[in-house]
Amino acid sequence: MRIYEYSHIRKRFVYSLMDMFFDISQFQLILQLFLAALLGGLVGLEREYKRKEAGLKTFSLVCLASSLFTSLSIWLSSHYFFYLRSFVQVDPGRVIQAVAIGIGFIGSGIIIYRKAQVEGLTTAAALWTSAAIGIAVGLRLYVLAIAATSLTLGILATFRLIEENLFHKIPPTQDGKK
Numbered sequence: 001m002r003i004y005e006y007s008h009i010r011k012r013f014v015y016s017l018m019d020m021f022f023d024i025s026q027f028q029l030i031l032q033l034f035l036a037a038l039l040g041g042l043v044g045l046e047r048e049y050k051r052k053e054a055g056l057k058t059f060s061l062v063c064l065a066s067s068l069f070t071s072l073s074i075w076l077s078s079h080y081f082f083y084l085r086s087f088v089q090v091d092p093g094r095v096i097q098a099v100a101i102g103i104g105f106i107g108s109g110i111i112i113y114r115k116a117q118v119e120g121l122t123t124a125a126a127l128w129t130s131a132a133i134g135i136a137v138g139l140r141l142y143v144l145a146i147a148a149t150s151l152t153l154g155i156l157a158t159f160r161l162i163e164e165n166l167f168h169k170i171p172p173t174q175d176g177k178k
Contacts, residue, residue: 029071036067036137039149040130046156052123053110062106062127063134066099070138096135103131126156 040063041056048055073095107124129152136145 025075029075032067032071032137032140033064035142035145036134037061037064039063039133039137039145042149043126043130043133043152043156046153047123047126053120054123054127059127059130062103063130063137066103066131066134067138068134069095069099070135074138099131099135100128103128122156126152 037060041060043063044054044056044059047059070092073090073092077090077092107127110120110124110127112119129148133145133148133152136142136148
C-alpha cells in the first residue's frame with residue numbers, strides 16, 4: 001500500500017471521531033440546558049427576592065435537571081432504538097412522569113405546617129412548575145417554556161398584591177411573624 005492510501009484511512013477515522021464527539025445536536029442540547037437554567041433561575045430569582053425556602057440555585061438546578069432528563073430520554077429513544085429495542089424500552093413519557101413524581105417529593109419537603117399555618121406551598125408549586133418548564137425546554141417547546149416562565153412570574157408577582165389588597169392578608173415579616 002502506498003502512503004496516500006493510509007492517509008485516506010486515517011482521515012476517515014479522524015472524521016468519525018469528530019462526528020462522535022462534536023455532533024451539532026450536542027451543541028443544541030447544551031444550549032437547551034443553558035436556556036432551562038436561565039428560565040428556572042428567573043423564577044428562583046423571584047423566590048429569592050421574597051426570601052423563600054428555595055431560591056435561585058434550587059430553581060435553576062431543578063429546571064436544568066428536568067430538561068436534561070427529558071433530552072436524554074428523547075435522545076436515547078431516537079438514537080439507540082434500533083440497537084436496544086430487544087433489550088431496553090426507552091419511553092420519554094415515563095421519564096417525564098418520574099421527574100414530576102421526584103419534584104413532588106422535593107416539594108413536600110418544602111411544605112411546613114407551623115402554628116396553624118401552611119408555609120412553603122407556593123414555593124413547592126413554583127418548583128413543580130419550574131420542573132415542567134425544564135421538561136418543555138427538553139422537548140424543544142421553547143415558546144411554551146418562555147410563556148410558562150412569564151406566566152409563573154406574573155402569578156407570583158401580581159397575585160400576592162391582589163391577595164394583600166383584596167383579601168387584606170398581611171404578609172409575614174422576615175422572622176415569620178405577622
